[in-house]
Amino acid sequence: MNNLIKSINKLKSVNSNRLFFSTTTTKIIKKPGIINKSQNIYDKPLRRVFFNVPGSDKRKIDKSLALSETIDSIVLDLEDGVSINRKQEARDTIQKAVVDDSFGKAEVLIRVNSVDSGLLEDDINMIGKISSYIDGLVIPKVEHPDHLIYVTELLREKCGESNANNLKFMACVESAISLINLKEICKYNEKMNVGGAENKSQLNALIFASEDYCADTGITRTPKATELLYARSAVVNHAIANGLQAIDMVCINYKDPEALKKETHEGVQLGFHGKQAIHPNQIDIINESFRPSLEKFKFATKIVEQNEIHQSKGKGAFEIDGKMIDMPMVKWARNILSIENFYPPRDSEEIEQLDETKK
Numbered sequence: 001m002n003n004l005i006k007s008i009n010k011l012k013s014v015n016s017n018r019l020f021f022s023t024t025t026t027k028i029i030k031k032p033g034i035i036n037k038s039q040n041i042y043d044k045p046l047r048r049v050f051f052n053v054p055g056s057d058k059r060k061i062d063k064s065l066a067l068s069e070t071i072d073s074i075v076l077d078l079e080d081g082v083s084i085n086r087k088q089e090a091r092d093t094i095q096k097a098v099v100d101d102s103f104g105k106a107e108v109l110i111r112v113n114s115v116d117s118g119l120l121e122d123d124i125n126m127i128g129k130i131s132s133y134i135d136g137l138v139i140p141k142v143e144h145p146d147h148l149i150y151v152t153e154l155l156r157e158k159c160g161e162s163n164a165n166n167l168k169f170m171a172c173v174e175s176a177i178s179l180i181n182l183k184e185i186c187k188y189n190e191k192m193n194v195g196g197a198e199n200k201s202q203l204n205a206l207i208f209a210s211e212d213y214c215a216d217t218g219i220t221r222t223p224k225a226t227e228l229l230y231a232r233s234a235v236v237n238h239a240i241a242n243g244l245q246a247i248d249m250v251c252i253n254y255k256d257p258e259a260l261k262k263e264t265h266e267g268v269q270l271g272f273h274g275k276q277a278i279h280p281n282q283i284d285i286i287n288e289s290f291r292p293s294l295e296k297f298k299f300a301t302k303i304v305e306q307n308e309i310h311q312s313k314g315k316g317a318f319e320i321d322g323k324m325i326d327m328p329m330v331k332w333a334r335n336i337l338s339i340e341n342f343y344p345p346r347d348s349e350e351i352e353q354l355d356e357t358k359k
Helices: 002-012 038-043 058-066 084-100 120-133 145-159 161-165 176-180 188-192 210-217 226-241 257-270 280-289 294-312 327-340 348-358
Strands: 019-021 028-030 049-054 073-077 107-111 136-139 168-173 203-208 245-248 274-277 318-320 323-325
Touching (some): 038 226, 038 327, 049 058, 049 280, 058 084, 084 120, 107 120, 120 161, 136 145, 145 161, 145 188, 176 210, 176 226, 203 226, 226 245, 226 257, 245 257, 257 280, 274 280, 294 318, 294 323, 294 327
Parallel strands (some): 049 274, 107 136, 136 168, 168 203, 203 245, 245 274
Antiparallel strands (some): 019 028
C-alpha cells in the first residue's frame, strides 16, 4: 500500500508545463503553467491539530511538550493569548523553550503580534535569535499581501535572507476585508518570486479565526455556526486553489466533546485540513475526526487498485459495488490514501470485521 501511495504522489508531482512547436509555422507555442494547485496540498505534512499555547505560561508549554507526539503543530502564542503587560516575558519564555526543549515530531510555530499592533518588531527581534529552532510563524490579522511582505522584510533583516526564507507562514483570516482580499493574499508567494528570485513558497496555510471575524463583522455566533458557512467555505476554496492548507476555527466549547465532534466533522465536510485546539482534551477527537473512515479507506483502496487494472486494459471507466468510477473518483481515492498514509497501518482484524458486516 505504501509503495502504491508513493507512486501516486510521484505521478502527481510531474510538471506538465512544456514547449510545443507548431507543425505549420516556426512559432513556439508555450503551454500554460499549472493554475490549479490543489494537488500540492497532499505533498505537505498533515496539520490536523493546530495547538495554541500562551507563550507566557511555561507550565502549559511543558504540557504541550508532553503531548507533542499527538500534535502536528504547536503554536507558541505572543498575541491574544498573552496580556499586554507580559509580552516581553512571553518572548523570553518562548526563546528559552525552543532552544532548551525538544518538541519531538511536532512542528514549532510562533504566533506573532499583528503588523499594526506596534509589537511585531520586538517579536521579530527575538525570532532573529532563534530562527533555526522553529519551523515558521502564524501571522494574525492578515488583511493584504503587504502585511506578509512586511513580515518577510523584517525577518530578512534580522535573520538573514536564507534563514528567513526557510520559515513557513500561516496567515490568519480574521476580518471582512481579509476575506475580500483572499485572492491577493494567496498570491503572496508569486509576488515574492518576481524577477526570478529563488525564494521558497513560504505561505503554507490559511487559518480561519471565527471569533475575531464575528467581532469585526457583527455576526452573532450560534451553536449551528450556519452564519459562518460563507466565510469558512471561502477560506477553504482560496486555500485549496492555491495549494495551501486550510485550518478551521477553534471550538470554544472545549468542555463539550460532542460539540467538538460535530464542529470538526462539519469542517472535514467543508474541506478543511486541520483545526485549531486550545485544550488537551480536544487533541484526540480532532485527530480521529480527520482520519478517513475505515469504510472510506477500503473503498478508496479498491478504486485505486481496480483503476490500475482497467487502465492497463484501455478502460477509462468501470464499476465497483454498483457505482460508476471515472477519473474524478480516482482522484478522490488517491487523496484519501495520501491522508491515510500519515496514520498508523489499519488493524487487519478491524478490516475483516468491516467485511463481515457487509455480507
